[in-house]
Amino acid sequence: MRGIIIKSLDYKEKSKIVFIYTILGLKGYKVIGIKGKKNVVAGNLTTGNIIDFTYTDSQFPSLVEFDTIKSNLDCSNNFDTIDVLRVMVEVINYLPEDAPHKLMYQFIEDAFMNILNINPYKVLSIFLIKMLYPFGVSPNLKSCSKCGKKTDLIGFSIVDGGALCNNCCSGYNDLLKYWSIYYYSKDNILKLDDCNFKELLKEINKYYLINVHMNLKLHL
Ligand SMILES: [Zn+2]
Structure with a gap:
């Protein structure tokens, strides 16, 4: 699945929830044991980045693997x-x-x-x-918002x-x-x-x- 990282929140002691926007909308995925790690993995789960990822098929899915497609860091x-x-x-x-x-x-x-x-x-x-x-x-861009006229549109209000x-x-x-x-x-x-x-x-x-x-x- 392809997605854009929108935000992340701390979750329990060592984990995070990363919110990713995909064709399914904005959903949260658990990332177990990542909190506090200033490593490459944590850096790539930064707001604005685009990733390819897999996740567990469960009620509250966890991120399994991901590849960074584009980093906006x-x-x-x-x-x-x-x-x-x-x-x-x-x-x-x-x-x-x-x-x-x-x-x-x-x-x-x-x-x-x-x-x-x-x-x-x-x-x-x-x-x-x-x-x-x-x-x-x-x-309303195709007719005048005041009088309804469809021609000579010259401004935006x-x-x-x-x-x-x-x-x-x-x-x-x-x-x-x-x-x-x-x-x-x-x-x-x-x-x-x-x-x-x-x-x-x-x-x-x-x-x-x-x-x-x-x-x-x-x-x-
Ligand atoms: Zn008008």
């Missing part, structure tokens, strides 16, 4: 990347249990895979816009929940286009066009607060 000297990783992990932690994990898993893994390769703000922007879907939030037409919006806002591309496109993150990610993340930050009821506490 190297990001520890880059504050932006750490913050992006923190937000992505918090969002996954907060996903509804019945979200369509199987459908979303590959996209989420690609996001964690690319976090060190490209602008981390690009990964985060696209990740957050895509994750609105499992939260059951769909920004956080308060009104989506696009605004040229009659309802006082100024042109370039970011609407990117909300739409990132929300609907099925292309890999690497293939999607760039925009002003800091500005977009400011909108996304407010949008999450109002519509997902989640404070991302982004340091932009």
Whole structure:
């Protein structure tokens, strides 16, 4: 099974529970006798890492074996990347249990895979816009959120929940286009066009607060 390590908790005297996000959602796996070991094994079970693993077929499964596919440990000297990783992990932690994990898993893994390769703000922007879907939030991007007009959409309003037409919006806002591309496109993150990610993340930050009821506490 392939998965992303989201968090770990101490369990009993010498063990830990590692929470891994997979196509099955976020589940805890016991790792017996690992606590306090500052060895390679413990280091590879770090938040943000992608692993292949096997586990026991039991009510509360234990991790049997694992291989690290991608380590995001190297990001520890880059504050932006750490913050992006923190937000992505918090969002996954907060996903509804019945979200369509199987459908979303590959996209989420690609996001964690690319976090060190490209602008981390690009990964985060696209990740957050895509994750609105499992939260059951769909920004209205195809018609004006105030009057319903389907043409001349030129702006995005956080308060009104989506696009605004040229009659309802006082100024042109370039970011609407990117909300739409990132929300609907099925292309890999690497293939999607760039925009002003800091500005977009400011909108996304407010949008999450109002519509997902989640404070991302982004340091932009
Ligand atoms: Zn309008």
